[in-house]
Amino acid sequence: xxQLAESGGGSVQAGGSLRLSCAYTxxxxxxxxxxxxxxxRQVPGKDYGGVSALxxxxxxxxxxxxxxxxxxxxxxxxxxxxxxxxxxxxxxxYYCASTPGWCRDMEAxxxxxxxxxxxxxxxx
Numbered sequence: 411x412x413q414l415a416e417s418g419g420g421s422v423q424a425g426g427s428l429r430l431s432c433a434y435t436x437x438x439x440x441x442x443x444x445x446x447x448x449x450x451r452q453v454p455g456k457d458y459g460g461v462s463a464l465x466x467x468x469x470x471x472x473x474x475x476x477x478x479x480x481x482x483x484x485x486x487x488x489x490x491x492x493x494x495x496x497x498x499x500x501x502x503x504y505y506c507a508s509t510p511g512w513c514r515d516m517e518a519x520x521x522x523x524x525x526x527x528x529x530x531x532x533x534x
Contacts, residue, residue, distance in 0.1 A: 411437045412445065412523040419528030426496050426532070432489040432506030432525060433444075446513035447489045448504075448521065449482065451502035451520045458505070460493060460516025471516060492523060496532045503527040 418430040436445065444466035450458045462482040463471045472484055481492040489506055507521040514520040 411440070413508045414508060414523055416527035416528040417524045417529045418507045421461060421531040422496055423532065424497055424532055424534050427492070428496065428530060429492045430493065430504055430506075430530075432492040433492075434487055434489060434506070436510065438511075442510035444512075444520075445508050445510055447484065448506055448507050448513060448516055449489075449491045450505045450516070450518055450521075452499075452505065452527075453502045454457075458518035459512065460518065461504070463513040463516050464489065466511050471513060473516070493530070496530075498532045501530060501532050503514045503529050 413435045415433045422428055446463055446465055448463035449461040450459050452458045460475050461476055462480055464482050464484055472500045479495045483490045506525040508523045510520040
């Protein structure tokens with residue numbers, strides 16, 4: 411199992427920046443050695459949308475809507491999402507998620523472990 415906890419959300423004006431963090435812990439006795447780590451976002455009434463994913467081999471995927479503005483990175487037991495040039499349409503609850511193996515095209519239903527979310531609000 412993997413436990414995830416996000417932080418770093420808040421309210422900013424359009425054009426501003428935020429850095430989200432996700433602290434994660436994995437069961438040391440897990441039979442899995444490779445995990446995908448990803449960021450999703452959700453607005454009320456809509457499905458989870460994949461934002462960015464980091465494969466165990468270092469490959470990175472971004473949603474088209476955030477390419478060139480968001481950067482995913484990884485530290486010691488932490489996942490980060492640097493968000494620059496924020497737009498009002500980036501307003502959402504942001505979730506850190508993980509699943510064993512590969513990132514599965516950021517299909518939310520394929521992800522087993524989720525954090526509690528952190529709210530990002532961008533005003534115009």
